[in-house]
Amino acid sequence: MSYRVIARKCRPQTFAEVVGQQHVIRTLQNAIRTGRVAHAYIFSGARGVGKTTTARILAKALNCLQGPTPQPCNQCDPCREISAGNSLDVREVDAASNRGIDQVRELREMVRYAPAGGRHKVVILDEAHMLTTEASNALLKTLEEPPEKVVFVMATTEPQELQETIRSRAQHFHFRALSFREIDQALEAIAKQEGVTAEAGAVAVIARAADGSLRDAFSLLEQALAYCGNEVTEGQVRELLGVVSSTLLDELAAAIEAHSTDRAFALVHGLLAEGQNLQQFCREAIGYFRNLLLARVCGAESDLIAAAPEDRPRLARAAAAFSEEDLTRFFQILLDTEEDVRRKPDPRLHLEMGLLRLVQAARLAPLEEVLAELSGESVSRPSRQSGGSAVARTPAFRAASASPAVPPSVSVPAAPTAAAAQPAAMAKAPAEPLPGAATAQPQAGAARAAEFSDGLDAAQVAAIKSAVASQQRFLAELVEHASRWELDRGEVRLYFPTERRALAELLQARESLEKLRTITSGVLGQPLRVCVKLEAAPVLLSTVRAGQNARELRARFEQDPIVRAMLERFGGRIAEVKRRGED
16 A cells, blocks of 8 residues: 555544544534534635544544444444545535536536435535636525535635625634644654654744644654654754754844844844745744743743743743833834845845844833933832833934923933934924013904905995895805905905815805805995905914024023933934923
């Protein structure tokens, strides 16, 4: 007999042997036990998690001579024939290559006849989402009026591609991806069954590379046995699969902890010298820092950590050097770096820049510690491992104050830049009255009183508004929002504030302007033109007043000792000064 690979030889033959799908197995066993087996099932999930295997076991459970039973014997003729794949009552169809309407018609003819030797005919459609629209519609008719003793099982990795009408007529079971521990334990059992000596680290590397698929894990183990013989070591498996050594990942963590850019760049040079895939290194680093974060949050013994038991103390020591905030930041930087390495040219450059960001991110100090140091207070300072807020080093910082006499509260300090000594001349207008506001108000009042000058007075404007209101109510609503009226050289100008721009645009419509011109000309007794403009002068005046006040406020902040200390320490610049509560 020819050699059978592990993935076929160790395929589960009973419900109890299926790994990690207890929610599906329990439901099917109860359905068989109580006689509530449906005529159609959808088994969905990632590759290699047991969909087709479970469908075959279901066929054996329905046709076993001792059944229907939730525990097929695997000894009777129907069980052996189904296991061997030559049963006349179990038809397994690859819908990816037999996806047309003709194949479905043949299938419909086959299911019309009674089972040859068992109790049920079972049709297993693998990759059912690949059926054409016509084939799906033909299958739908059979599912609507299923023949007696026929069970359809549709296995698919993309259930959303199935027609809604098909999904509504079948029971849907989703097969989940297996955890690292489940795959690790299954591989250890298979290695013992095959009489193979496999290091725990080697089994862990294969379990991580399988990415939730038990069939992939069996195939990788088969490949490792062909490469290593009966003694499978971690180093050989890493070399075979192109997985970087755990010592390189530990060296990366040590370089970040030591703030050593040259050690990080040396890692990249070593990877290229060894012919390693840089994208694969990024993925390994992401998994490594995920383990560090879980070790920091959940403890080194957590089942969530994808690592062998002997590696967990090492992960715990590495995780203790960083806070949760640090590890979260590292994780995000690595995700961005992996995408850059995968999608953009020159992957070495992007990997080096990503590692540089990792090293620089580790230098951030907790904000509480910086503020305590600057204020000179004797307070307990949180350690970097406590997860306190870190200072974000950006090119500028903002300062805010309740009043000019109170020192500002600094929200974000600045990082060194080449132009750090050049202050930014940007400020916002203060909410409180400025010195000189008493003289500004009478001037504004005088301007307001003269808004109807230049040939128009308040009585004439009121007459125009009254005439508009009597003829066009919507037009009257728009005219009410005009801040100023002018009459100059036969043209009436209506000025709107900038915040009323939308209303001014409505009034600028040709029909509205024509109606307003007719009414205005009739009230004033002469032919006139009408135009709509936006008010600009008050905005410019407020900007000037805001700039004058901001310069005074900025001068006070620049003399504040805390602000000066922050500038000296971080080499930043003041980008904006505003009062507390301003937008």
